[in-house]
Amino acid sequence: MAPSLLTTPSQALALTPGASRGGGGGSARVSFPSGRVQRRGGLRVRASVAIEKETPESEPPPTFLREDGSGPGSGSVRERFEAMIRRVQGEVCAALEEADGSGARFVEDAWSRPGGGGGISRVLQDGRVFEKAGVNVSVVYGVMPPDAYRAAKGEAGKNGAAADGAKAGPVPFFAAGISSVLHPKNPFAPTLHFNYRYFETDAPKDAPGAPRQWWFGGGTDLTPSYIIEEDVKHFHSVQKQACDKFDPSFYPRFKKWCDDYFYIKHRNERRGLGGIFFDDLNDYDQEMLLNFATECADSVVPAYIPIIERRKDTPFTEEHKAWQQLRRGRYVEFNLVYDRGTTFGLKTGGRIESILVSLPLTARWQYDHTPEEGTEERKLLDACINPKEWLDL
Amino acid sequence: MAPSLLTTPSQALALTPGASRGGGGGSARVSFPSGRVQRRGGLRVRASVAIEKETPESEPPPTFLREDGSGPGSGSVRERFEAMIRRVQGEVCAALEEADGSGARFVEDAWSRPGGGGGISRVLQDGRVFEKAGVNVSVVYGVMPPDAYRAAKGEAGKNGAAADGAKAGPVPFFAAGISSVLHPKNPFAPTLHFNYRYFETDAPKDAPGAPRQWWFGGGTDLTPSYIIEEDVKHFHSVQKQACDKFDPSFYPRFKKWCDDYFYIKHRNERRGLGGIFFDDLNDYDQEMLLNFATECADSVVPAYIPIIERRKDTPFTEEHKAWQQLRRGRYVEFNLVYDRGTTFGLKTGGRIESILVSLPLTARWQYDHTPEEGTEERKLLDACINPKEWLDL
Numbered sequence: 001m002a003p004s005l006l007t008t009p010s011q012a013l014a015l016t017p018g019a020s021r022g023g024g025g026g027s028a029r030v031s032f033p034s035g036r037v038q039r040r041g042g043l044r045v046r047a048s049v050a051i052e053k054e055t056p057e058s059e060p061p062p063t064f065l066r067e068d069g070s071g072p073g074s075g076s077v078r079e080r081f082e083a084m085i086r087r088v089q090g091e092v093c094a095a096l097e098e099a100d101g102s103g104a105r106f107v108e109d110a111w112s113r114p115g116g117g118g119g120i121s122r123v124l125q126d127g128r129v130f131e132k133a134g135v136n137v138s139v140v141y142g143v144m145p146p147d148a149y150r151a152a153k154g155e156a157g158k159n160g161a162a163a164d165g166a167k168a169g170p171v172p173f174f175a176a177g178i179s180s181v182l183h184p185k186n187p188f189a190p191t192l193h194f195n196y197r198y199f200e201t202d203a204p205k206d207a208p209g210a211p212r213q214w215w216f217g218g219g220t221d222l223t224p225s226y227i228i229e230e231d232v233k234h235f236h237s238v239q240k241q242a243c244d245k246f247d248p249s250f251y252p253r254f255k256k257w258c259d260d261y262f263y264i265k266h267r268n269e270r271r272g273l274g275g276i277f278f279d280d281l282n283d284y285d286q287e288m289l290l291n292f293a294t295e296c297a298d299s300v301v302p303a304y305i306p307i308i309e310r311r312k313d314t315p316f317t318e319e320h321k322a323w324q325q326l327r328r329g330r331y332v333e334f335n336l337v338y339d340r341g342t343t344f345g346l347k348t349g350g351r352i353e354s355i356l357v358s359l360p361l362t363a364r365w366q367y368d369h370t371p372e373e374g375t376e377e378r379k380l381l382d383a384c385i386n387p388k389e390w391l392d393l
Numbered sequence: 394m395a396p397s398l399l400t401t402p403s404q405a406l407a408l409t410p411g412a413s414r415g416g417g418g419g420s421a422r423v424s425f426p427s428g429r430v431q432r433r434g435g436l437r438v439r440a441s442v443a444i445e446k447e448t449p450e451s452e453p454p455p456t457f458l459r460e461d462g463s464g465p466g467s468g469s470v471r472e473r474f475e476a477m478i479r480r481v482q483g484e485v486c487a488a489l490e491e492a493d494g495s496g497a498r499f500v501e502d503a504w505s506r507p508g509g510g511g512g513i514s515r516v517l518q519d520g521r522v523f524e525k526a527g528v529n530v531s532v533v534y535g536v537m538p539p540d541a542y543r544a545a546k547g548e549a550g551k552n553g554a555a556a557d558g559a560k561a562g563p564v565p566f567f568a569a570g571i572s573s574v575l576h577p578k579n580p581f582a583p584t585l586h587f588n589y590r591y592f593e594t595d596a597p598k599d600a601p602g603a604p605r606q607w608w609f610g611g612g613t614d615l616t617p618s619y620i621i622e623e624d625v626k627h628f629h630s631v632q633k634q635a636c637d638k639f640d641p642s643f644y645p646r647f648k649k650w651c652d653d654y655f656y657i658k659h660r661n662e663r664r665g666l667g668g669i670f671f672d673d674l675n676d677y678d679q680e681m682l683l684n685f686a687t688e689c690a691d692s693v694v695p696a697y698i699p700i701i702e703r704r705k706d707t708p709f710t711e712e713h714k715a716w717q718q719l720r721r722g723r724y725v726e727f728n729l730v731y732d733r734g735t736t737f738g739l740k741t742g743g744r745i746e747s748i749l750v751s752l753p754l755t756a757r758w759q760y761d762h763t764p765e766e767g768t769e770e771r772k773l774l775d776a777c778i779n780p781k782e783w784l785d786l
Binding site for chain 2: 329357
């Protein structure tokens with residue numbers, strides 16, 4: 001397997017060198033109810049911060065690809081992957097707006113970069129059902145700086161080649177991904193995260209004939225505050241179905257990988273109840289993996305929306321809400337301390353608002369809170385400490 | 394200057410190898426209204442987590458020092474520093490309880506470790522004035538593991554010796570510190586952080602005659618959500634007075650160091666409006682620096698309490714509160730991403746609840762929030778982006 005350069009939730013967003021800092025002050029903003037794109041707000045430039053930044057786009061261009069051999073019309077994996085993530089972004093956002101049911105719409109920020117690449121962030125905030133929902137795509141051409149490379153490969157690199165790669169100097173790369181975190185308001189409606197990404201390195205400049213590397217990564221995982229077995233089993237069974245279409249080894253392997261990855265080491269807890277996660281996948285046919293990533297991304301709506309429909313109006317108490325807020329604090333801890341995509345994005349100067357849209361609208365840290373034995377809160381915590389098998393394999 | 398091993402807010406807490414994870418489940422808890430110490434709760438053991446952990450103490454022992462040449466009765470700097478931080482802990486907590494005025498009391502968790510050292514965490518949560526206030530002391534004997542050493546020395550090590558130190562292998566050390574973060578409820582009452590610490594290395598085992606290293610670090614800084622000039626000037630002037638008693642170069646130098654340290658790089662913002670910060674101080678007389686750290690710690694109450702008294706009952710709106718919550722989000726970002734003490738503590742397995750007591754009770758992340766030009770919110774943000782001189786020097 002290739003060294004792990006692109007690894008997590010916001011990785012695609014993270015891979016946006018030279019982006020805006022201090023708020024997305026440079027982006028044009030549009031909302032897009034039911035397919036129509038409307039301009040909202042306009043430019044807001046923070047004059048006091050002089051930085052190299054992305055160029056806002058009033059409308060996303062048809063493609064963020066460079067006009068090169070693997071660009072528009074080439075039928076390349078790059079091109080088909082970009083088309084897939086943009087299609088999925090639209091479909092997921094439409095499904096979420098419908099589930100929200102309030103008329104609340106995703107607001108869109110699109111940007112491009114002079115050297116190629118760009119992104120589209122879509123955020124629905126303070127809807128009826130969703131507290132904060134972000135669905136982002138981005139395409140990045142870049143050269144990986146040494147410390148970003150180190151952060152990206154992380155400790156969990158699947159082989160030792162990563163370290164050698166770091167010594168070999170900056171690597172020109174292409175990366176595209178879709179990344180999303182959905183935080184509902186109702187404490188019985190789980191948070192969902194998904195992220196699918198494709199990565200290619202270019203041949204190094206001093207070795208133009210060298211073979212390119214490519215790999216796929218991604219996953220979908222569920223973070224409830226309360227365990228409702230029906231929901232967790234439904235979620236995992238949809239992941240398994242997607243996996244089983246390609247390889248019977250995928251679900252058990254990627255389920256464990258997910259449990260291992262979303263680990264808050266300092267608390268000896270997983271962030272949630274898992275799902276699937278994979279990275280550095282290149283030891284299968286490239287077309288097969290493109291289809292697999294597509295299948296996984298297309299499974300987001302059937303895996304999640306039925307759960308939201310069932311739980312969005314469940315009655316709850318202040319205590320339920322407070323526990324959800326505590327679990328959101330754990331979400332923040334994982335994302336800011338361990339998530340390789342987030343930490344990588346923060347280091348490389350990615351578009352901060354897009355990277356940190358994964359954080360919940362509100363979170364809570366209560367000193368030394370331990371749920372009592374026998375409570376539903378304790379049951380969730382125990383399952384985060386000792387990951388369970390949710391399906392009969 | 395010595396390499397920077399102990400650097401920030403929760404460093405003293407951080408330096409507690411092998412501590413409890415997953416909540417302070419192993420600690421005895423007591424509350425101590427007006428000097429009397431009362432037992433509260435008792436032991437709560439989380440059976441599902443098998444970890445090496447600190448031993449809870451129903452009452453803190455008179456000293457956490459080892460019975461060695463620099464232990465109890467020796468008059469050593471270690472001994473006098475421990476006595477100072479424990480005295481200051483008591484005085485600050487008493488002043489905060491009085492300011493809170495609700496009868497709310499700090500709850501105490503004390504622990505020790507078999508090999509020497511221990512700590513006392515005191516937390517007041519959901520008082521009338523304070524949302525969350527933590528004042529912690531700890532004393533640690535340890536051997537610095539390689540990756541903890543790297544995190545502790547950080548990028549900002551004041552000289553290159555740190556790297557050499559890391560190569561030289563684990564270093565036995567003594568560390569003691571007081572660390573505190575105070576989050577009031579009222580959006581016009583600022584958050585305060587202070588931390589003072591003393592560090593000594595032992596002679597390496599293979600070179601028993603080698604000289605010991607020692608140094609002092611610490612600081613006090615203010616994080617308001619709104620700028621009230623009278624308060625900020627009062628706070629900085631008390632810091633300057635403390636500094637000026639020792640060296641006229643201290644305030645300007647440590648004020649800048651503070652602005653540089655509490656920097657949220659990915660936002661190009663400081664966490665707040667600064668104060669003083671210093672680290673690795675050993676190029677002055679050791680007695681003088683002990684007195685200086687004592688003076689700084691004793692300045693916390695006169696620097697902060699008058700501000701709290703003035704602002705604790707200021708009327709505020711939901712909008713003021715929401716802005717405070719957003720700034721608390723920034724506090725979380727700094728502490729989890731950049732703070733060397735916190736990141737070091739998380740890596741070394743320090744007592745998690747003590748380390749993360751620095752986080753606010755509640756925080757908020759709103760997508761792409763930028764305060765309008767000319768508002769009080771924007772004025773605060775601008776001062777975090779471009780640090781100001783608050784005093785006529």
